[in-house]
Amino acid sequence: MTEPQSVPMPGQVWGLAAPDTGGPIFVTSYDGKNLSTTVLTAVDVAGEVLWRREFDGHPGRPRVSTSGSVWVAHRGPTGAVLTELDAAGSTVRSITPEHEPFERLGSFVVLPDGICASWLPAERNRPVPAGRHARIARHGEDGSVRWSTPAVLDQLSFPGCIEISAETSWEARPSKPWAPQTIEAHHWEPLLIAGHRIAATFADGRSGIAVTFFLDTTTGRLIAASPPGPSHHKAIVGPGEFLIGSQGYGAFSTAQYDSSGTVVQEWPTHAMLLIDRHGAISGPESENTTPSRSRFVGLEPDGTMRRGPALSGYYTTYPALDHHGTAVFWRDGRLLAVDADFQMRELFALEDEKRAVMSKIMLLDQERVAFALHDELFILQSTGLGTLDNSVWPCADGGLHGNPVTHQ
Known part of the structure; x- marks a missing residue:
């Protein structure tokens, strides 16, 4: 493998996506230290910057449509x-989804006939006025609302939760219901669509305790909601079915929810999950503990675990799975590969690498791997890895498009 190519970005990277394995790679980032400007950069797989466009507002993840265009909020x-651009960087169209002046966009995904979005009832870090709630809405191509469903975070509680007292100091309290003062779209996989079901996750901005709401994709009917908890990484596991991980306040588990919103299996671990084309689930464990106790694990259908190699360090890119069953991810200054037999090898290392802000891993054509560390995009050639696995969840956001929607 040759030395990686480093492509400087204008600021801290927020997301990567691509129309296919041949690129281009679409990168969203800050504009230097300007936190209120989004820069969208297109980079070819050889590392050449093709074009840049700037937009007003905090960056989010880019979404690529089935036609290959890229959307940014x-x-x-x-x-x-929401603005759609073609591969050359020309604006195709901009739409303003119907929403109230006080509402803030939480997350969105692109559908063949419009978008689905989660909306927050107040600006970032602002208290939520009485009577306002988050909501999920499906919008047509002109931004009009087809349906809108409130997501009510009324009373939350979780054993061992730590909340902020009236004096704003941290205080451990027993499990006791409280009403969220601020509401956020969940940081990890906030909006997923698996065919006829939507999973939308909202969190209390102070504690991080979250609830996932399951809705009918066509009508917006609320099917069920998960119990409040310290939700973390999530994934689509099949038609109408989701994996929801929990980590923190003593929780460390993953649950599988079916299309009725019922838990049908649980595992005693939390990981950045990958699902291969045969339905096997695996990934590097993710735990807020140092020194690391994490391993690469497999989640068996009967609720047991397969424990693989130990993982040093802490910060980890969301991995990607190639068609040979090899998972690749960056952790502790090293690009690691874990094969289908759970044998781990090092592909590349950077000495004294301490950067904590990381993107997902992307597997591209001709054995290329791309990922970002803070404000640099790295492209590695001739890694010996295969193409991205053809499965429902082979990497973050369910694929190169960065658009977590399946149509089964």
């Missing part, structure tokens, strides 16, 4: 705007 004169 940004701020417009009357609120949130």
Whole structure:
């Protein structure tokens, strides 16, 4: 493998996506230290910057449509705007989804006939006024609302939770219901669509305790909601079915929910999950503990675990799975590969690498691997890895498009 190519980005990277394994790679980032400007950069797989576009507003993840165009969310004169650009960087269209002036866009995904979005009832870090709630909405191609369903975070509680007292100091309290003062779209996989079901996750901005709401994709009917808990990484596991991981406040587990919103299996671990084309589930464990106790693990159908190699360090890119069953990820300054037999090898290392802000891993054509560390995009050639596995969840966001939607 040759030395990786480093492509400087304008600021801290927020997301990567691509239309296919041949690129281009679409990168969203800050504009230097300007936290209120989004820069969208297109980079070819050889590492050449093709074009850049700037938008007003905090960056989010880019979403690529089935036609290969890229969508970004940004701020417009009357609120949130979604803009579609082609591979050459020309604007195809901009739409303003119907929403109230006080609402903030939480997350969105692109559908063949419009978008689905989660909306927050107040600006970032602002208290939620009484009577306002988060919601999930499906919008047509012109931004009009087809349906809208409230997501009510009324009373939350979780054993061992730590909440902020009235004096704003941290205080451990017994499990006791409280009403969220601020509501956020969940940081990890906030909006997933698996065919006829939507999983939308909202969190209390102070404690991180979250609830996932399961809805019918066509009608918006609320099917069920998960119990409040310290939700973390999630994945689509099949038609209408999701994996939801929990980590923190003593929790360390993963649950599989079916299309009725019922838990049908649980595992005593939390990981950045990968699902291969045969339905096997695996990934590097993710735990807020140092020194590391994490391993690469497999989640067996009967609820047991297969424990693989130990993992040093802490910060980890979301892995990607190639068609040979090899998972690749960056952790502790090393690009690691774990094969289908759970044998781990090092592909590349950077000395004294301490950067904590990381993107997902992307597997591209001709054995290329791409990922970002803080404000640098790295492209590695001739890694010996195969193409991305053809499965429902072979990497973060369910694929190169960065658009966690399946149509089964």
